[in-house]
Amino acid sequence: MTRIAAVGDIHVGTDSVGQVAQGLAHVDDRADVLLLAGDLTRCGTPEEAALVAGELAAVTIPVVAVLGNHDFHADSASEVVRVLEGGGITVLDGTSTTVSAADGVVGIAGAKGFGGGFAGACATAFGERAMKAFIGETRAEAARLHDALVGVASRADRVVALLHYSPVEETLRGERLEIYPFLGSHLLAEAIDTAGADLILHGHAHRGSERGVTPGGIRVRNVAQQVIGHAYRVFDLREPAQEDRSVA
Amino acid sequence: MSTDAPLPPAYLIGHIQDALAADDRSRELGVDVTLTGPDPRVVLTGTVSTEAQRRAIGEVVAEVAPGYDVVNELAVVSTDEGGGVEELP
Numbered sequence: 550m551t552r553i554a555a556v557g558d559i560h561v562g563t564d565s566v567g568q569v570a571q572g573l574a575h576v577d578d579r580a581d582v583l584l585l586a587g588d589l590t591r592c593g594t595p596e597e598a599a600l601v602a603g604e605l606a607a608v609t610i611p612v613v614a615v616l617g618n619h620d621f622h623a624d625s626a627s628e629v630v631r632v633l634e635g636g637g638i639t640v641l642d643g644t645s646t647t648v649s650a651a652d653g654v655v656g657i658a659g660a661k662g663f664g665g666g667f668a669g670a671c672a673t674a675f676g677e678r679a680m681k682a683f684i685g686e687t688r689a690e691a692a693r694l695h696d697a698l699v700g701v702a703s704r705a706d707r708v709v710a711l712l713h714y715s716p717v718e719e720t721l722r723g724e725r726l727e728i729y730p731f732l733g734s735h736l737l738a739e740a741i742d743t744a745g746a747d748l749i750l751h752g753h754a755h756r757g758s759e760r761g762v763t764p765g766g767i768r769v770r771n772v773a774q775q776v777i778g779h780a781y782r783v784f785d786l787r788e789p790a791q792e793d794r795s796v797a
Numbered sequence: 798m799s800t801d802a803p804l805p806p807a808y809l810i811g812h813i814q815d816a817l818a819a820d821d822r823s824r825e826l827g828v829d830v831t832l833t834g835p836d837p838r839v840v841l842t843g844t845v846s847t848e849a850q851r852r853a854i855g856e857v858v859a860e861v862a863p864g865y866d867v868v869n870e871l872a873v874v875s876t877d878e879g880g881g882v883e884e885l886p
Contacts, residue, residue, distance in 0.1 A: 552882070562824070564849035572876035579878075591824045591846070619824075748885060755827040755844060768885060775827065775844040779880030787886045 551650040551707055554579060554610075556781040557586030557752020558773040560619060561601045569604035572780030577609050580783055581650040585638075586752035586772050587617025587661060587713025590629065598629040602636025611648045613639045615659040617713035617753060641711060643693025645701035652788070656705025658697035658744075662714030662737045662751070663687040666730035690714075691740035698744035707786045710741045710767075712751040719761025720771035721754045738763040747786060806832040809862060813839065816861045822853035828871065830858075840868045848873050 554576050559569050576583055583605075590597035598620075605612055620629055630640045639646050641659025648655050665672045665687045674684035694710065702708055715721055715733030724732060732754050741749055742765030749767055755775035759782075762768055772782050804812065810830050817823045831840040839862050845851050855869040 560846040562846065562850070565847045568847065568876055572878060575878055579882075592821075622824075756829075770883075774874050774876070777880055778875050780876045780878045782880045783882040785882050785884045787884055 550652060551655045551786040552580040553582055553584060553655065553709060553748070553750075553784045553786065554781045555584040555586060555711075555750045555770070555772040555784065556774050556777070557713065557750075557771075558588040558617065558755060558775060559585070559601075559604075560588055560591045561597055561604060562591040563597075563600065566600060566604070569601075569780075570607060573605070573608055576781060580610060580781075582610055582648045582655065582657070583608060583612045583781070584657065584709070584711050584750060584772075585612065585614035586711060586750050587615050588619040588752060589614060589616070589633070590620050593620040593623040593625060593629055595625055595628040595632050598632035599636075602633055602638065605636060605638060611639065612637065613641060613646055613648070613657050613659065613711065615641050615661050615711050615713055617661060641697070643690070643697055645697040647701065647704055653706030654704065655786070656701035656708045657711055658694060658701050658708065658746070659711035660690045660694040660697065662690050662694070662712040662716070663734065664714060664731045665734035665736060667718050667733070667735045670729070671735065672730055687734045687736050691734070691736040694737065695740035695744045698741060698746055702745060706788075707748075708746045709786075710746040710749045712737060712749065713753050715751050715754055715757070715761075715769070715771065716741060716749055717761040717763055717769050720751065720757050720759065720769055722758040723756045724754050732757075738765070738767075738769075741765075741767060748784060750784075803864070809839075813858055813861050816857055817854060820853075820857045823850065823857045825850065825854060828854060832865070837865045838868050839865045840870060842870045844872045844874050846874055
């Protein structure tokens with residue numbers, strides 16, 4: 550089995566020192582890897598990134614993250630990444646990594662993603678430069694995630710796609726319909742369905758729902774901390790053969 | 798319209814949400830803001846990261862919406878480790 554702990558939207562600020570660390574006190578015993586689905590910080594300052602690294606300092610399993618929109622607010626994303634990686638956190642941005650678990654290698658491909666909406670009610674790259682840039686950002690994120698997934702597949706037994714924005718509508722249920730275009734895009738799901746993955750994790754939608762599935766049948770989980778109501782959620786990726794043995 | 802006239806509710810909600818995003822004390826996008834009457838009240842719901850942030854958001858809203866009672870129903874996110882394990886065959 551491969552045990553994946555995941556949480557998004559921890560939004561660490563100066564007033565939350567100690568809170569995240571306390572919630573992760575036993576994660577080393579419960580999982581093989583900890584994934585962070587963006588919005589690690591509240592405003593995206595290097596100082597907040599240092600607080601995040603401090604909160605995670607006692608975690609000994611690998612920690613893999615993508616950034617979220619909050620992590621870009623101070624326009625210091627490069628420095629935020631540098632500080633996080635200095636703290637031992639692997640930050641994915643259209644890239645991938647692998648982690649060895651008890652029964653194989655799990656590949657993680659990650660990207661922030663972006664918005665645009667969902668098929669039938671989505672923005673189109675037409676008209677003003679700002680509109681083209683908006684959808685261009687989503688398309689670029691989707692393309693880079695696709696390539697990262699394809700690249701890691703041959704090096705891994707199971708593959709997880711890690712995002713901040715949502716690839717499907719189901720995990721947004723509970724949010725106001727009017728803001729769906731700012732919460733995710735079907736272009737992300739299309740990219741992952743084309744490349745293949747065993748599980749998709751995202752955050753960003755604080756009032757959303759936990760479970761969904763892509764049109765291609767890949768399971769999607771919204772792990773925003775406000776949705777899961779706990780420090781993190783654990784997903785146990787089991788090979789079908791193992792499940793058969795446990796049933797017998 | 799006089800600059801002293803109260804903002805129509807639809808505009809006031811926008812101003813409150815802008816202030817919650819911009820103010821260093823709050824920096825929060827995930828607050829639902831509802832205005833109710835007949836006594837002017839602004840009701841805040843949603844989930845934020847810390848108790849200090851929850852209180853600060855109430856302060857920011859009180860400054861942006863003078864004359865309104867602030868009903869702060871925000872919850873603070875739970876960070877206990879009791880989340881279950883989901884098996885995904």
